[in-house]
Amino acid sequence: MEDYQAILQVFDQHQSFALSTHINPDGDALGAELALYSFLKDLGKQVKIVNTDATPRIYQFLPFCDEILTPDAYQGDSPEILVVLDAGMLNRIGEDLSRTLIPIKATVNIDHHATADLFGDYNLVEVEAASTSEIIYRLIRQHGSPIGKERALCLYTGVMFDTGCFRYSNSTPAAHRVAADLIEEDISVDEVYRLVYETVPIGTVHLLGEVLKTIGIAPDGKIAWLCATQEMFRKTGTTREDVDGFINHIRSIDSVEVAILVSELEDGKSKASLRSKSFIDVGEIVAEFGGGGHQRAAGCEIEAPCDEAIAQLVESTQRRLSNPKSV
Ligand SMILES: [Mn+2]
Secondary structure, three states: OOOHHHHHHHHHHOOEEEEEEOOOOOHHHHHHHHHHHHHHHHOOOEEEEEOOOOOOHHHOOOOOHHHEEOOOOOOOOOOOEEEEEOOOOHHHHOHHHHHHOOOOOEEEEEEOOOOOOOOOOEEEEOOOOOOHHHHHHHHHHHHOOOOHHHHHHHHHHHHHHHOOOOOOOOOOHHHHHHHHHHHOOOOOHHHHHHHHHOOOOHHHHHHHHHHHOOOEEOOOOOEEEEEEOHHHHHHHOOOHHHHOOOHHHHHOOOOOOEEEEEEEOOOOOEEEEEEEOOOOOHHHHHHOOOOEEOOOEEEEEEOOOHHHHHHHHHHHHHHHHHOOOOO
16 A cells, blocks of 8 residues: 555656546545646646546536546547546446546556555555545645645535535544644635535425335334435436435434435436444445445445345345344
8 A cells, every 4th residue: 555655756757647536426526536636737737537427516616627527528648647536446437437548657546445445556545534535635735735725625525525514433533634724725614515515406305205205114223215216306307316415314213223225227227325323334235235335334236126126235234233243
């Protein structure tokens, strides 16, 4: 595993870079990516950002986000260095992109997922970091460069998102110190919160109503689940990205340890998000299904419709709940 200086040396010794992050990019993925873009640009590098999925509407306020290219729009020579952010496996940037975006010299993997498989030629993976944005913050500081207001806005968004607005167990002293330093750059924390969480279209509220009606709960009350179908998205004029955060409604039930939200994909497969409250490692559960993530938040895709996917996940969760140590 590389240290910060080794990564800075790779940056220093090369001229052209492509940055990418995982599909369905979130606040941390984009915050880290855009701050690193700005940092490398300031070092006089050629930098392109290419993401498989479009930037969600709620993150379009982030500085430099207009610079993000779709795989189709990405043209020109291969980069010397590919930097992959916030992705535990290379194919998380999208199967096609992971096959076509081949760097001439090396791949740098910067991440904080416990399930990371260290696919890079250089790996800066800090499982202790609450967010990849926290790692990018430290890289810029180690270099001795200023953070500046624009990068602070990107990085704060990442830290805020991945700590669940400083409510999750990864809201460490270090994460708070990074946030404090970023706030010193004169960013408006209430505005960032409002832009990310309080700009919900009415269709999303209708979708929430539909999804909450599907609630299921295990007899002992420890597992709760929700299902979002294509029919619901059609009816409310929403997409799968609108279910973001819905899972917290069932995670917050007093008896619940594990919350599961399964969304139906267009091809008949399902996409699941899992959250746990205090002792079940949901990263381990989704690993059984080829997914990845953290102890308290993880996700996977399952080749089955919603109800079947839920049955499989509930079964796997129940096994761990009945014997959390030995599974
Ligand atoms: Mn992250």
